[in-house]
Amino acid sequence: xxxxxxxxxxxxxxxxxxxxxxxxxxxxxxxxxxxxxxxxxxxxxxxxxxxxxxxxxxxxxxxxxxxxxxxxxxxxxxxxxxxxxxxxxxxxxxxxxxxxxxxxxxxxxxxxxxxxxxxxxxxxxxxxxxxxxxxxxxxxxxxxxxxxxxxxxxxxxxxxxxxxxxxxxxxxxxxxxxxxxxxxxxxxxxxxxxxxxxxxxxxxx
Amino acid sequence: xxxxxxxxxxxxxxxxxxxxxxxxxxxxxxxxxxxxxxxxxxxxxxxxxxxxxxxxxxxxxxxxxxxxxxxxxxxxxxxxxxxxxxxxxxxxxxxxxxxxxxxxxxxxxxxxxxxxxxxxxxxxxxxxxxxxxxxxxxxxxxxxxxxxxxxxxxxxxxxxxxxxxxxxxxxxxxxxxxxxxxxxxxxxxxxxxxxxxxxxxxxxxxxxxxxxxxxxxxxxxxxxxxxxxxxxxxxxxxxxxx
Numbered sequence: 275x276x277x278x279x280x281x282x283x284x285x286x287x288x289x290x291x292x293x294x295x296x297x298x299x300x301x302x303x304x305x306x307x308x309x310x311x312x313x314x315x316x317x318x319x320x321x322x323x324x325x326x327x328x329x330x331x332x333x334x335x336x337x338x339x340x341x342x343x344x345x346x347x348x349x350x351x352x353x354x355x356x357x358x359x360x361x362x363x364x365x366x367x368x369x370x371x372x373x374x375x376x377x378x379x380x381x382x383x384x385x386x387x388x389x390x391x392x393x394x395x396x397x398x399x400x401x402x403x404x405x406x407x408x409x410x411x412x413x414x415x416x417x418x419x420x421x422x423x424x425x426x427x428x429x430x431x432x433x434x435x436x437x438x439x440x441x442x443x444x445x446x447x448x449x450x451x452x453x454x455x456x457x458x459x460x461x462x463x464x465x466x467x468x469x470x471x472x473x474x475x476x477x478x479x
Numbered sequence: 480x481x482x483x484x485x486x487x488x489x490x491x492x493x494x495x496x497x498x499x500x501x502x503x504x505x506x507x508x509x510x511x512x513x514x515x516x517x518x519x520x521x522x523x524x525x526x527x528x529x530x531x532x533x534x535x536x537x538x539x540x541x542x543x544x545x546x547x548x549x550x551x552x553x554x555x556x557x558x559x560x561x562x563x564x565x566x567x568x569x570x571x572x573x574x575x576x577x578x579x580x581x582x583x584x585x586x587x588x589x590x591x592x593x594x595x596x597x598x599x600x601x602x603x604x605x606x607x608x609x610x611x612x613x614x615x616x617x618x619x620x621x622x623x624x625x626x627x628x629x630x631x632x633x634x635x636x637x638x639x640x641x642x643x644x645x646x647x648x649x650x651x652x653x654x655x656x657x658x659x660x661x662x663x664x665x666x667x668x669x670x671x672x673x674x675x676x677x678x679x680x681x682x683x684x685x686x687x688x689x690x691x692x693x694x695x696x697x698x699x700x701x702x703x704x705x706x707x708x709x710x711x712x713x714x715x716x717x718x719x720x721x
Binding site: 322323324325326343344345347348350352354355356357358359360361362363367370371372374375376377401 | 489492495496499500502503506507510511566567569570571572574575576577578579580581586717720721
Protein backbone atom coordinates (compact mmCIF):
# COMPACT_ATOMS: atom_id res chain seq x y z
CA UNK A 275 0.00 0.00 0.00
CA UNK A 276 1.41 3.38 -1.04
CA UNK A 277 0.25 6.27 1.04
CA UNK A 278 1.16 9.96 0.96
CA UNK A 279 0.04 12.36 3.62
CA UNK A 280 0.27 16.13 3.80
CA UNK A 281 2.85 16.42 1.04
CA UNK A 282 4.14 19.89 0.37
CA UNK A 283 6.46 20.68 -2.50
CA UNK A 284 8.41 23.91 -2.89
CA UNK A 285 10.55 24.56 -5.94
CA UNK A 286 12.69 27.68 -5.71
CA UNK A 287 10.39 30.44 -4.45
CA UNK A 288 7.20 28.71 -5.59
CA UNK A 289 4.98 26.46 -3.54
CA UNK A 290 3.67 23.95 -6.08
CA UNK A 291 1.23 22.15 -3.82
CA UNK A 292 0.62 21.52 -0.15
CA UNK A 293 -1.51 19.26 2.01
CA UNK A 294 -1.63 16.64 -0.71
CA UNK A 295 -2.68 13.22 0.52
CA UNK A 296 -3.48 10.12 -1.45
CA UNK A 297 -3.65 6.41 -0.89
CA UNK A 298 -3.23 3.51 -3.27
CA UNK A 299 -4.08 -0.08 -2.58
CA UNK A 300 -3.70 -3.13 -4.75
CA UNK A 301 -5.59 -2.68 -8.03
CA UNK A 302 -5.69 1.13 -7.87
CA UNK A 303 -4.73 3.40 -10.75
CA UNK A 304 -4.19 7.08 -10.09
CA UNK A 305 -4.10 9.67 -12.84
CA UNK A 306 -2.38 12.92 -11.80
CA UNK A 307 -3.67 15.91 -13.71
CA UNK A 308 -2.39 19.43 -13.82
CA UNK A 309 -1.17 22.15 -16.13
CA UNK A 310 2.40 22.30 -17.43
CA UNK A 311 4.67 23.22 -14.56
CA UNK A 312 2.07 22.49 -11.90
CA UNK A 313 4.30 19.89 -10.20
CA UNK A 314 3.22 16.53 -11.65
CA UNK A 315 6.80 15.35 -12.12
CA UNK A 316 7.78 16.76 -8.73
CA UNK A 317 4.98 14.76 -7.12
CA UNK A 318 6.11 11.54 -8.78
CA UNK A 319 9.69 12.20 -7.65
CA UNK A 320 8.46 12.74 -4.09
CA UNK A 321 6.48 9.50 -4.25
CA UNK A 322 9.47 7.45 -5.35
CA UNK A 323 11.85 9.13 -2.92
CA UNK A 324 14.15 10.83 -5.43
CA UNK A 325 13.40 14.13 -3.72
CA UNK A 326 12.18 14.89 -0.24
CA UNK A 327 8.99 16.79 0.55
CA UNK A 328 9.01 20.12 2.38
CA UNK A 329 6.40 18.62 4.69
CA UNK A 330 4.51 15.36 4.94
CA UNK A 331 5.68 11.85 4.22
CA UNK A 332 5.28 8.91 1.87
CA UNK A 333 4.70 5.46 3.34
CA UNK A 334 5.00 2.04 1.79
CA UNK A 335 3.33 -0.84 3.64
CA UNK A 336 2.80 1.45 6.64
CA UNK A 337 6.43 2.55 7.11
CA UNK A 338 8.09 5.70 5.73
CA UNK A 339 9.82 4.89 2.45
CA UNK A 340 13.16 6.03 3.89
CA UNK A 341 12.86 3.28 6.50
CA UNK A 342 12.06 0.34 4.22
CA UNK A 343 13.83 1.60 1.14
CA UNK A 344 14.90 -1.83 -0.17
CA UNK A 345 11.38 -3.29 0.10
CA UNK A 346 9.81 -0.28 -1.56
CA UNK A 347 12.34 -0.12 -4.37
CA UNK A 348 11.96 -3.84 -5.05
CA UNK A 349 8.27 -3.23 -5.75
CA UNK A 350 8.81 0.06 -7.57
CA UNK A 351 9.14 0.81 -11.25
CA UNK A 352 9.74 4.46 -12.09
CA UNK A 353 9.76 5.72 -15.66
CA UNK A 354 10.79 9.34 -15.74
CA UNK A 355 10.43 11.67 -18.67
CA UNK A 356 13.88 10.47 -19.68
CA UNK A 357 13.75 6.83 -20.70
CA UNK A 358 16.89 5.59 -18.93
CA UNK A 359 17.92 3.86 -22.16
CA UNK A 360 21.62 4.04 -22.94
CA UNK A 361 22.05 5.11 -26.55
CA UNK A 362 24.99 2.78 -27.18
CA UNK A 363 23.14 -0.33 -26.04
CA UNK A 364 20.26 -2.07 -27.76
CA UNK A 365 16.79 -2.03 -26.26
CA UNK A 366 17.26 -5.69 -25.31
CA UNK A 367 20.52 -5.00 -23.46
CA UNK A 368 18.99 -1.99 -21.75
CA UNK A 369 16.01 -3.98 -20.49
CA UNK A 370 18.19 -6.82 -19.24
CA UNK A 371 20.50 -4.44 -17.38
CA UNK A 372 17.54 -2.59 -15.86
CA UNK A 373 16.00 -5.83 -14.63
CA UNK A 374 19.28 -6.98 -13.10
CA UNK A 375 19.60 -3.65 -11.31
CA UNK A 376 16.04 -3.98 -10.03
CA UNK A 377 16.87 -7.40 -8.62
CA UNK A 378 14.78 -9.28 -11.15
CA UNK A 379 16.80 -11.25 -13.64
CA UNK A 380 14.83 -11.16 -16.84
CA UNK A 381 15.05 -14.36 -18.83
CA UNK A 382 16.22 -13.46 -22.28
CA UNK A 383 13.03 -14.74 -23.86
CA UNK A 384 10.82 -12.49 -21.72
CA UNK A 385 12.69 -9.36 -22.68
CA UNK A 386 12.46 -10.30 -26.35
CA UNK A 387 8.77 -11.14 -26.04
CA UNK A 388 8.07 -7.85 -24.26
CA UNK A 389 9.84 -5.83 -26.94
CA UNK A 390 8.06 -7.77 -29.71
CA UNK A 391 4.73 -7.11 -28.05
CA UNK A 392 5.51 -3.39 -28.10
CA UNK A 393 6.21 -3.67 -31.82
CA UNK A 394 10.00 -3.46 -31.55
CA UNK A 395 10.68 -6.97 -32.85
CA UNK A 396 12.48 -5.52 -35.85
CA UNK A 397 14.97 -3.44 -33.87
CA UNK A 398 15.90 -5.66 -30.92
CA UNK A 399 19.60 -5.26 -31.57
CA UNK A 400 19.69 -1.69 -32.84
CA UNK A 401 21.49 0.76 -30.55
CA UNK A 402 18.86 2.87 -28.81
CA UNK A 403 20.23 6.13 -30.21
CA UNK A 404 18.96 4.96 -33.61
CA UNK A 405 15.39 4.65 -32.29
CA UNK A 406 12.78 7.38 -32.60
CA UNK A 407 11.33 9.06 -29.50
CA UNK A 408 8.20 6.95 -29.79
CA UNK A 409 10.18 3.74 -30.17
CA UNK A 410 12.26 4.58 -27.12
CA UNK A 411 9.08 5.16 -25.17
CA UNK A 412 7.79 1.80 -26.37
CA UNK A 413 10.99 0.15 -25.18
CA UNK A 414 10.62 1.78 -21.76
CA UNK A 415 7.03 0.54 -21.54
CA UNK A 416 8.17 -2.94 -22.54
CA UNK A 417 10.21 -2.81 -19.32
CA UNK A 418 6.92 -2.63 -17.40
CA UNK A 419 5.88 -5.98 -18.86
CA UNK A 420 8.93 -7.56 -17.22
CA UNK A 421 8.07 -6.20 -13.81
CA UNK A 422 4.32 -6.64 -13.24
CA UNK A 423 2.73 -6.07 -9.86
CA UNK A 424 4.13 -3.71 -7.27
CA UNK A 425 3.78 -0.02 -7.90
CA UNK A 426 4.49 1.80 -11.16
CA UNK A 427 5.20 5.53 -11.21
CA UNK A 428 5.01 6.73 -14.80
CA UNK A 429 5.82 10.26 -15.91
CA UNK A 430 4.00 11.00 -19.17
CA UNK A 431 4.07 7.39 -20.39
CA UNK A 432 1.90 8.38 -23.37
CA UNK A 433 4.31 11.00 -24.70
CA UNK A 434 5.31 10.39 -28.34
CA UNK A 435 3.26 7.17 -28.56
CA UNK A 436 1.09 6.47 -31.58
CA UNK A 437 -2.47 5.12 -31.43
CA UNK A 438 -1.59 1.44 -31.46
CA UNK A 439 1.03 1.88 -28.72
CA UNK A 440 -1.48 3.87 -26.70
CA UNK A 441 -3.93 0.97 -26.89
CA UNK A 442 -1.15 -1.35 -25.70
CA UNK A 443 -0.43 1.00 -22.80
CA UNK A 444 -4.12 1.01 -21.86
CA UNK A 445 -4.13 -2.78 -21.86
CA UNK A 446 -0.94 -2.97 -19.82
CA UNK A 447 -2.32 -0.58 -17.21
CA UNK A 448 -5.59 -2.51 -17.05
CA UNK A 449 -3.69 -5.78 -16.59
CA UNK A 450 -1.58 -4.21 -13.84
CA UNK A 451 -4.73 -3.17 -11.97
CA UNK A 452 -6.40 -6.53 -12.57
CA UNK A 453 -3.40 -8.38 -11.15
CA UNK A 454 -3.52 -6.32 -7.97
CA UNK A 455 -0.69 -3.94 -8.86
CA UNK A 456 -0.79 -0.16 -8.58
CA UNK A 457 0.09 2.60 -10.97
CA UNK A 458 0.37 6.36 -10.69
CA UNK A 459 0.77 8.25 -13.94
CA UNK A 460 0.69 11.72 -15.39
CA UNK A 461 -0.79 12.37 -18.78
CA UNK A 462 -2.67 15.05 -20.66
CA UNK A 463 -4.89 12.48 -22.31
CA UNK A 464 -7.25 9.83 -21.04
CA UNK A 465 -5.45 6.57 -20.22
CA UNK A 466 -6.59 3.16 -18.96
CA UNK A 467 -10.05 3.84 -20.44
CA UNK A 468 -11.12 6.06 -17.56
CA UNK A 469 -10.60 3.34 -14.93
CA UNK A 470 -8.12 5.49 -13.05
CA UNK A 471 -8.97 7.76 -10.15
CA UNK A 472 -8.18 11.37 -10.88
CA UNK A 473 -6.06 13.65 -8.74
CA UNK A 474 -6.04 17.31 -9.72
CA UNK A 475 -3.02 19.24 -8.48
CA UNK A 476 -5.03 22.47 -8.79
CA UNK A 477 -7.05 21.29 -5.76
CA UNK A 478 -3.96 21.42 -3.55
CA UNK A 479 -2.38 24.78 -4.40
CA UNK B 480 28.64 -25.69 -4.00
CA UNK B 481 26.78 -23.63 -1.44
CA UNK B 482 27.57 -20.04 -0.61
CA UNK B 483 29.34 -19.33 2.69
CA UNK B 484 26.90 -18.98 5.57
CA UNK B 485 27.91 -15.37 6.22
CA UNK B 486 26.77 -14.45 2.74
CA UNK B 487 23.16 -13.30 2.97
CA UNK B 488 20.86 -13.63 -0.06
CA UNK B 489 20.64 -9.82 -0.16
CA UNK B 490 24.41 -9.53 -0.46
CA UNK B 491 24.65 -12.08 -3.26
CA UNK B 492 21.79 -10.38 -5.11
CA UNK B 493 23.64 -7.08 -4.73
CA UNK B 494 26.78 -8.71 -6.13
CA UNK B 495 24.80 -10.00 -9.10
CA UNK B 496 23.42 -6.50 -9.70
CA UNK B 497 26.92 -5.00 -9.51
CA UNK B 498 28.23 -7.60 -11.95
CA UNK B 499 25.38 -6.81 -14.34
CA UNK B 500 26.08 -3.07 -13.99
CA UNK B 501 29.77 -3.62 -14.64
CA UNK B 502 29.02 -5.79 -17.67
CA UNK B 503 26.63 -3.17 -19.07
CA UNK B 504 29.10 -0.33 -18.58
CA UNK B 505 31.98 -2.32 -20.03
CA UNK B 506 29.99 -3.06 -23.17
CA UNK B 507 29.13 0.64 -23.47
CA UNK B 508 32.83 1.43 -23.03
CA UNK B 509 33.79 -1.14 -25.67
CA UNK B 510 31.45 0.50 -28.15
CA UNK B 511 33.09 3.86 -27.48
CA UNK B 512 36.64 2.55 -27.19
CA UNK B 513 38.07 5.46 -29.18
CA UNK B 514 36.86 7.83 -26.53
CA UNK B 515 38.02 5.57 -23.70
CA UNK B 516 41.58 5.49 -25.04
CA UNK B 517 41.94 9.28 -25.03
CA UNK B 518 43.08 9.70 -21.39
CA UNK B 519 45.74 7.04 -21.89
CA UNK B 520 47.06 8.72 -25.04
CA UNK B 521 47.01 12.03 -23.19
CA UNK B 522 49.14 10.45 -20.45
CA UNK B 523 51.70 9.18 -22.95
CA UNK B 524 51.83 12.50 -24.83
CA UNK B 525 52.29 14.60 -21.67
CA UNK B 526 55.26 12.46 -20.68
CA UNK B 527 56.70 12.63 -24.20
CA UNK B 528 56.32 16.44 -24.25
CA UNK B 529 58.41 16.64 -21.10
CA UNK B 530 61.11 14.57 -22.71
CA UNK B 531 61.19 16.99 -25.64
CA UNK B 532 61.02 20.14 -23.52
CA UNK B 533 63.75 19.09 -21.10
CA UNK B 534 66.23 18.67 -23.91
CA UNK B 535 69.02 16.10 -24.21
CA UNK B 536 69.97 16.11 -20.53
CA UNK B 537 69.15 12.52 -19.55
CA UNK B 538 70.12 13.01 -15.91
CA UNK B 539 67.66 15.89 -15.50
CA UNK B 540 64.89 13.85 -17.15
CA UNK B 541 65.51 10.86 -14.87
CA UNK B 542 65.36 13.20 -11.91
CA UNK B 543 61.90 14.53 -12.78
CA UNK B 544 60.57 11.22 -14.20
CA UNK B 545 58.56 10.33 -11.09
CA UNK B 546 57.00 13.78 -10.96
CA UNK B 547 56.13 13.73 -14.67
CA UNK B 548 54.55 10.27 -14.54
CA UNK B 549 52.54 11.08 -11.44
CA UNK B 550 51.28 14.45 -12.69
CA UNK B 551 50.43 12.79 -16.01
CA UNK B 552 48.51 10.03 -14.23
CA UNK B 553 46.65 12.60 -12.17
CA UNK B 554 45.62 14.66 -15.20
CA UNK B 555 44.65 11.59 -17.22
CA UNK B 556 42.47 10.37 -14.37
CA UNK B 557 40.86 13.79 -14.20
CA UNK B 558 40.21 13.77 -17.94
CA UNK B 559 38.15 10.59 -17.66
CA UNK B 560 36.20 11.71 -14.59
CA UNK B 561 33.23 13.52 -16.16
CA UNK B 562 32.31 10.29 -17.93
CA UNK B 563 31.73 8.38 -14.68
CA UNK B 564 28.18 9.61 -14.20
CA UNK B 565 27.49 12.06 -17.05
CA UNK B 566 25.88 9.66 -19.56
CA UNK B 567 23.69 8.03 -16.95
CA UNK B 568 22.71 11.44 -15.64
CA UNK B 569 21.68 12.60 -19.10
CA UNK B 570 19.56 9.59 -20.01
CA UNK B 571 17.97 9.06 -16.60
CA UNK B 572 19.75 5.79 -15.74
CA UNK B 573 21.26 7.42 -12.66
CA UNK B 574 17.79 7.82 -11.16
CA UNK B 575 17.25 4.10 -11.69
CA UNK B 576 20.51 3.43 -9.90
CA UNK B 577 19.26 5.25 -6.80
CA UNK B 578 15.87 3.52 -7.07
CA UNK B 579 17.43 0.06 -7.10
CA UNK B 580 16.72 -2.09 -4.04
CA UNK B 581 20.46 -2.72 -3.68
CA UNK B 582 22.64 -0.47 -1.49
CA UNK B 583 23.43 2.64 -3.57
CA UNK B 584 26.88 2.86 -1.98
CA UNK B 585 27.82 -0.51 -3.48
CA UNK B 586 26.53 0.55 -6.90
CA UNK B 587 28.45 3.84 -6.66
CA UNK B 588 31.56 1.87 -5.77
CA UNK B 589 30.99 -0.27 -8.87
CA UNK B 590 30.82 2.85 -11.01
CA UNK B 591 34.09 4.02 -9.47
CA UNK B 592 35.70 0.65 -10.06
CA UNK B 593 34.73 0.96 -13.71
CA UNK B 594 36.42 4.36 -13.89
CA UNK B 595 39.57 2.84 -12.45
CA UNK B 596 39.45 -0.12 -14.85
CA UNK B 597 39.16 2.25 -17.81
CA UNK B 598 41.64 4.92 -16.71
CA UNK B 599 43.76 3.83 -13.73
CA UNK B 600 44.54 0.28 -14.81
CA UNK B 601 45.76 1.24 -18.31
CA UNK B 602 47.94 3.93 -16.70
CA UNK B 603 49.55 1.36 -14.43
CA UNK B 604 50.14 -0.95 -17.38
CA UNK B 605 51.71 1.75 -19.53
CA UNK B 606 53.83 3.26 -16.74
CA UNK B 607 56.90 1.04 -17.40
CA UNK B 608 56.96 2.27 -20.99
CA UNK B 609 57.02 5.88 -19.85
CA UNK B 610 59.50 5.12 -17.08
CA UNK B 611 61.87 3.67 -19.69
CA UNK B 612 61.34 6.63 -21.99
CA UNK B 613 62.13 9.13 -19.24
CA UNK B 614 65.08 7.11 -17.99
CA UNK B 615 63.76 6.32 -14.52
CA UNK B 616 66.22 3.83 -12.95
CA UNK B 617 64.92 0.26 -13.33
CA UNK B 618 65.27 -0.42 -9.60
CA UNK B 619 62.59 2.22 -8.98
CA UNK B 620 60.00 0.43 -11.15
CA UNK B 621 58.54 -1.74 -8.37
CA UNK B 622 57.97 1.38 -6.27
CA UNK B 623 56.45 3.17 -9.27
CA UNK B 624 54.01 0.35 -9.96
CA UNK B 625 53.15 -0.10 -6.29
CA UNK B 626 52.55 3.62 -5.86
CA UNK B 627 50.33 3.76 -8.95
CA UNK B 628 48.42 0.63 -7.92
CA UNK B 629 47.66 2.15 -4.54
CA UNK B 630 47.31 5.75 -5.66
CA UNK B 631 45.16 5.61 -8.80
CA UNK B 632 42.18 3.87 -7.11
CA UNK B 633 42.30 6.58 -4.44
CA UNK B 634 42.28 9.20 -7.21
CA UNK B 635 39.26 7.49 -8.79
CA UNK B 636 37.38 7.50 -5.49
CA UNK B 637 38.09 11.14 -4.67
CA UNK B 638 37.42 12.08 -8.27
CA UNK B 639 34.07 10.29 -8.35
CA UNK B 640 32.94 12.41 -5.41
CA UNK B 641 33.81 15.52 -7.40
CA UNK B 642 32.12 14.14 -10.52
CA UNK B 643 28.93 13.44 -8.58
CA UNK B 644 28.98 16.90 -6.97
CA UNK B 645 29.43 18.79 -10.25
CA UNK B 646 26.91 16.76 -12.31
CA UNK B 647 24.21 19.39 -12.30
CA UNK B 648 26.55 22.39 -12.46
CA UNK B 649 27.04 24.32 -15.67
CA UNK B 650 30.67 24.41 -16.73
CA UNK B 651 31.13 21.35 -14.54
CA UNK B 652 34.38 20.27 -16.21
CA UNK B 653 36.57 23.14 -14.99
CA UNK B 654 34.80 23.17 -11.65
CA UNK B 655 35.53 19.46 -11.30
CA UNK B 656 39.26 20.06 -11.82
CA UNK B 657 39.31 22.95 -9.33
CA UNK B 658 37.47 20.84 -6.78
CA UNK B 659 39.34 17.58 -7.15
CA UNK B 660 42.96 18.60 -7.80
CA UNK B 661 43.63 20.10 -4.34
CA UNK B 662 42.15 17.00 -2.72
CA UNK B 663 44.51 14.75 -4.65
CA UNK B 664 47.63 16.53 -3.37
CA UNK B 665 48.43 13.95 -0.65
CA UNK B 666 48.24 11.13 -3.18
CA UNK B 667 50.55 13.02 -5.51
CA UNK B 668 53.05 13.84 -2.74
CA UNK B 669 53.28 10.30 -1.38
CA UNK B 670 53.14 8.69 -4.82
CA UNK B 671 55.95 10.71 -6.34
CA UNK B 672 57.76 10.64 -2.99
CA UNK B 673 57.91 6.85 -2.95
CA UNK B 674 59.26 6.70 -6.50
CA UNK B 675 61.85 9.42 -5.86
CA UNK B 676 63.06 7.67 -2.72
CA UNK B 677 63.35 4.38 -4.59
CA UNK B 678 65.22 6.05 -7.46
CA UNK B 679 67.66 7.66 -5.03
CA UNK B 680 68.35 4.31 -3.38
CA UNK B 681 70.91 1.95 -4.86
CA UNK B 682 68.85 -1.08 -5.93
CA UNK B 683 65.57 -2.92 -5.56
CA UNK B 684 64.59 -3.14 -1.91
CA UNK B 685 67.10 -0.47 -0.89
CA UNK B 686 65.84 2.74 0.61
CA UNK B 687 63.89 0.85 3.29
CA UNK B 688 61.56 3.07 5.25
CA UNK B 689 62.05 6.01 2.91
CA UNK B 690 60.23 3.99 0.23
CA UNK B 691 57.92 1.99 2.48
CA UNK B 692 56.59 4.92 4.47
CA UNK B 693 55.03 6.86 1.56
CA UNK B 694 53.62 3.59 0.17
CA UNK B 695 51.99 2.83 3.51
CA UNK B 696 50.58 6.34 3.54
CA UNK B 697 49.16 5.74 0.08
CA UNK B 698 47.55 2.54 1.35
CA UNK B 699 46.09 4.43 4.28
CA UNK B 700 44.71 7.11 1.96
CA UNK B 701 43.16 4.43 -0.23
CA UNK B 702 41.45 2.79 2.75
CA UNK B 703 40.23 6.17 3.96
CA UNK B 704 38.81 6.96 0.54
CA UNK B 705 37.21 3.49 0.33
CA UNK B 706 35.50 4.09 3.65
CA UNK B 707 34.17 7.58 3.04
CA UNK B 708 33.89 8.11 -0.71
CA UNK B 709 30.92 5.78 -1.43
CA UNK B 710 28.66 7.47 1.13
CA UNK B 711 29.74 10.90 -0.08
CA UNK B 712 29.18 9.95 -3.73
CA UNK B 713 25.63 8.78 -3.00
CA UNK B 714 24.83 11.93 -1.03
CA UNK B 715 26.23 14.05 -3.86
CA UNK B 716 24.25 12.12 -6.48
CA UNK B 717 21.05 12.60 -4.51
CA UNK B 718 21.74 16.31 -4.27
CA UNK B 719 22.52 16.56 -8.00
CA UNK B 720 19.34 14.71 -8.94
CA UNK B 721 17.10 16.67 -6.61
